[in-house]
Amino acid sequence: MLFPHLDERQRRLLMGAEARILGHGGIRAVARAAQVSETTVRKGVDELDAGEEPLGRVRRPGGGRKKAVYLDPGLRPALLALVEPDERGDPMSPLRWTVKSTRNLAAELTRRGHRVSADTVGDLLRQEGFSLQAGAKTVEGKQHPDRDAQFRYINERAREHMGAGQPVISVDAKKKELVGDYKNAGHQWRPAREPVLVKTHDFLDRQGPGKAIPYGIYDVAANTGWVSVGTDHDTAAFAVASIRRWWQARGRHDYPAATRLLITADAGGSNGYRTRAWKTELAALAAEMGLDITVCHMPPGTSKWNKIEHRLFSHISMNWRGRPLTSHDVIVNSIAATTTRTGLKVHAELDPGTYDTGIKVTDSDIDALPMHRHRFHGDWNYTLHPQPRDTTTAAGEAKSPRSAGPSLPPGTGGLRNPELTGMPEPALDELVDQLVAKLDELREQGRLQQRGGERIRARGAGAKDRLTTADRVLATVLYLRKLGTRDLLAQLFGVNGSTLTRAVRQVQPLLAEHGYTIPPSTARFRTPADVTAFLANSSPTEIKSAC
Template sequence: MAVGGEVLGTLAAKFQVIMPHLDERQRRLLLGAEARALGHGGIRAVAKAAGVREATVSAGVDEVEAGAPPLGRVRRPGGGRKRATERDPGLLAALMALVEPDERGDPMSPLRWTTKSTRILAGELSRQGHRVSADTVADLLRKNGFSLQANAKTIEGRQHPDRDGQFRYLNQQVKDHQASTDPVVSVDTKKKELVGPFSNAGRQWRPAGEPVRTRTHDFLDDSLGKAVPYGVYDLTADTGWVNVGTDHDTAAFAVESIRRWWSSRGCHDYPNARRLLITADAGGSNGYRTRAWKAELAALAGQTGLQITVCHFPPGTSKWNKIEHRLFSHITMNWRGRPLTSHEVIVQSIAATTTRTGLRVHAELDTNTYDTGVRVHDRQIAALPLHRHNWHPDWNYTLQPEPFEQFSTSPDPFDQPSPDLAWLHHPALTGLPAGDWETLITTLLTLHKRQREASLHQRRGHRPRMAAPGTGRRPVLTLADRLLAFALHYRLGLPQVAVATLFTVRPETINRRLRETRQLLDQAGYNIPPSVHKIATIADLYAHAASNGIPSPNIKTAS
């Protein structure tokens, strides 16, 4: 029978309201139930009212009459579009070969040296005949245990065999000092910061569309310079002291920072202290090989009356230093996203650093200048009240608050031999009378200056900036030292390795200085005549000096 227009209108209104809330199978069942209720002609009428094919309504009628139980899903198992890996069995293997060429793929993979984004991977797979989209590549990677990963700093390099032993020894020293209420501090230099309107990592809340404007390039502003924060972290009191320097990060600057901490905070927090334990990295301005660090600490011990013990972390373990993750990390978080436009901003930002566990930080600006290249001679080290511990004496030592003999730390004149090598300045060894020596040195000084400027111009691509007199890093060997080394090697035949041992430098350094000195002598038109007497060892040199009445460090002169 024919279904009237009024019934079709009612069905159409019903379907318009209900159908959007149903899935595919539920829609078929609804259409089938309505068609079955209308009887003959119901399939065509329902299909017309719902705007679907009659076959869809007919399938719904069959499912209603069959009384099939709910399946819990829209399609029957196996229905729908096939997965990409099923349509292309070689797709997954090809993808794994691209993302893991080192482990299980081709080492000659075309994407071995390329950032492997999903778009680039999809393009390469399509070029190999595996048509796939970037979204599908991302799904396959996630299903196979991949995710976007950043680099993880976990490789510490070669580990010292006594690393764990040093950690245990350091921990015991900390416990001993804390048990006697003596201060224990962790020290280090934070990363040097450019001062000026430069971008700083991180973000901060600001009005939308109004970010802080910073420079596009991070070039040093000569008028503002850099900030050198040196931190002193008190392990017991959970307090920090940061000395913000404006000059060089030297041993003198490091010890001055500790001196300021003690004068302003430490002596008040520990009025009965007789000892101070310092834990520090193995390198930098407070490294265990830095002689100036020990000399400055000896002076500090004498000024404060404290017995200063230093325990260094083993090489390659600086991240274990407490100050790194108890002070410096919080400072970095506090000023994230904020340009460090002035030294005042840096000092105030450091001083405002706090934590929920009670950390408090004090910061000061240090505008003093600190000379670089300060040489501490063997005599000065031998005079220090330095007691080395039985366990790793290079990493663990104590400086007693005792007076000691002071030696001049002023730079050696570039035209004079180093004091420890002055005994080599003798005509019997150099083959040069005193007058010829002075004339030759004066000539070589001018030629050396030209040689150095030409070298700097070639390396930098421009003329060197003129530094103020007395500033800059002092050379390891003075010009007179180099001329002495040249005479020992080319006149007396002393091997370069022995010359390097005598001058306490590396053989590579002696080789380079000898080559430069030969160039200077050739330019001056001067040739040092060889000696008939040849020496092969340092012992032979001492014997030759003794035979010529030259007092050397290994020769005891009669009183």
């Protein structure tokens, strides 16, 4: 309020008086409040302390040294040209591939004839709306088209399980930690100039205690965590053994009436949806516990959305930040001491067991599992039942696809099901009618090139086509729906993979030419038996596309 009525000397003396009243740190506080330099406030303090006459001097309006930007009108445009994004900036500038600090910018401007200091460059950048920025991790890369749908599916399953009083857990393996005198990220309060002395390099000491592999189980409803600290390998057997320990120590007591268990896990790692050993170990656990175990995997590239990451692992990392993990006991005790203001409780224990790697699981082993793949993305969502299947029949189906007749749809009629094609049967017939003439023409042209001349025998004579025109269109539609692998579709149509590939190469361009877009399905099948089970559970009158 007073500044507009005071001259330069009076303002300087007033700021000096205020700074003296505030004591230590007053010069900086007054300079920030008055939006002047600390040097100006310090001059006012010195003038008051000196007490000499006259107290300071008053410059004429407009007096004093002019700002560099006024003395050099080309300074501001030259600076903005240097800090433009790389794709728009000066391609010949040496700063194109150098960090653009205020010191480097000032040096480059001086080289171009604009003498300026690093502090002045910083002031100009702030005036133009610039500030120091770090990279923001927000770009998740290529997203799966069913990413959001899978999140909704997981939430629905979790809500349904918790509503029925059934356990829901989130599982994952935390980052492996070096055990020993190694630097751990973060800071902790210690006496000044007495940091913890750690090793210079983070090379694993083969003669030392090795690594620690924390595998966590987070109970979503109870807000409790269980962590097994392994010392061998992060395998599927280790992951399931950790879940088994949690169930025996906590789960069966917290949920005595449980009949099923829901597990949410990442898409990769020891508990990934492509890990066969994970499924076989879970099947054994389901039989041992007598529960239906349902697994819902997070979509690829979204592991940080798993609840265990931000409800358990992040708090563990903050709890031991800056502290060297010198032994397995330190790791276990630090994890067990982790708490939050929301009431998180964590139990941790050491798992000294050994877990072998490189264990092979065959197709027949997977076929024998009592596993039901869900209608929506059966590759991500499936349930393992405690009742075993007839392994003899499953093995027979896996040996020879031709001998698995009962598991295949009758002919190709079953494959025309709208649940598989994503379109009603009349629409599929209309599509075949539009493409049949063009496909026959293309086939005749191909055979003409192979013969090198005109046809000798009449049409229809000689070997028959392995796939009819309608079957080629149907096979292409199912292939574009991504229901299964090429080999699976070849088994369903009774042909080899090359025949199916040729059919797809003929039909796919015609579909694009006629403006047909085949959306991918959310159902995934691995064996003909999976297709049979899917069709058996679908309603004959229900026509919907899970896409």
